Amino acid sequence: MASKPKLHYFKGRGRMESIRWLLAAAGVEYEEQFITVKEDLEKLKKGGSLLFQQVPMVEIDGMKMVQSRAILNYIAAKYKLCGKDLKENALMDMYVESIMDLGEMIMLHPFKPADAKEKDLALILERATTRYFPVFEKVLKDHGQDYLVGNKFSRADVQLLEVILMVEELQSDVLSAFPLLKTYKGRISNVPTIKKFLQPGSARKPRLSEKEAAEAIKIFT
Numbered sequence: 001m002a003s004k005p006k007l008h009y010f011k012g013r014g015r016m017e018s019i020r021w022l023l024a025a026a027g028v029e030y031e032e033q034f035i036t037v038k039e040d041l042e043k044l045k046k047g048g049s050l051l052f053q054q055v056p057m058v059e060i061d062g063m064k065m066v067q068s069r070a071i072l073n074y075i076a077a078k079y080k081l082c083g084k085d086l087k088e089n090a091l092m093d094m095y096v097e098s099i100m101d102l103g104e105m106i107m108l109h110p111f112k113p114a115d116a117k118e119k120d121l122a123l124i125l126e127r128a129t130t131r132y133f134p135v136f137e138k139v140l141k142d143h144g145q146d147y148l149v150g151n152k153f154s155r156a157d158v159q160l161l162e163v164i165l166m167v168e169e170l171q172s173d174v175l176s177a178f179p180l181l182k183t184y185k186g187r188i189s190n191v192p193t194i195k196k197f198l199q200p201g202s203a204r205k206p207r208l209s210e211k212e213a214a215e216a217i218k219i220f221t
């Protein structure tokens with residue numbers, strides 16, 4: 001039996017969280033090796049395990065994969081969580097990249113200086129509610145299907161749910177103006193593998209605290 005994928009990252013969401021989500025959605029068990037101090041990262045670098053001296057790194061199928069998007073693409077393709085043809089995949093790429101643009105703004109928020117936080121939060125919520133969520137609400141309205149692309153559960157659904165939940169952590173009623181997204185959120189949350197991942201005790205990571213953000217800075221800079 002092939003060994004479980006092994007994830008190397010710090011014990012926070014960052015650029016690994018979508019990978020954790022996607023593996024969980026595919027029903028794949030994995031191990032995590034947490035980088036807790038700068039020396040852990042240096043050891044990985046010196047050992048030649050990091051192609052570009054960066055994490056996330058995932059040991060999978062005999063590879064030491066880096067670059068979070070490459071890792072996500074591999075997992076999506078391997079576990080058939082992508083589209084059925086080039087055009088579905090092109091659409092999915094556009095959706096997923098926009099979701100990741102929003103996700104990156106949220107990921108960087110804890111690292112913003114105190115005097116920039118309020119403005120940054122307002123920008124995140126503005127982008128979510130005026131640029132991204134209206135598009136996905138309209139997609140669901142126009143095709144009337146249960147899933148975002150191709151009437152089939154895919155990485156786009158996994159990644160959209162992940163970002164919806166992150167925005168809700170910032171403003172709990174954010175979906176009030178998006179009724180179809182609200183129903184969609186419930187539906188995707190009930191996909192059995194996702195439902196399991198949403199239970200307490202799963203590998204899903206909580207929001208980064210101020211203290212954890214400071215620790216991450218010490219590791220990575």
Ligand code: GSN
Nearest residue numbers: 014015053054055056066067068069220
């Ligand atoms: O998506 C990716 O995996 C890369 N394009 C970026 C990965 C990255 O920036 N990694 C940082 C940690 S912060 N985010 O995940 C990293 O490993 N920095 C250490 C270094 O020495 O550059």
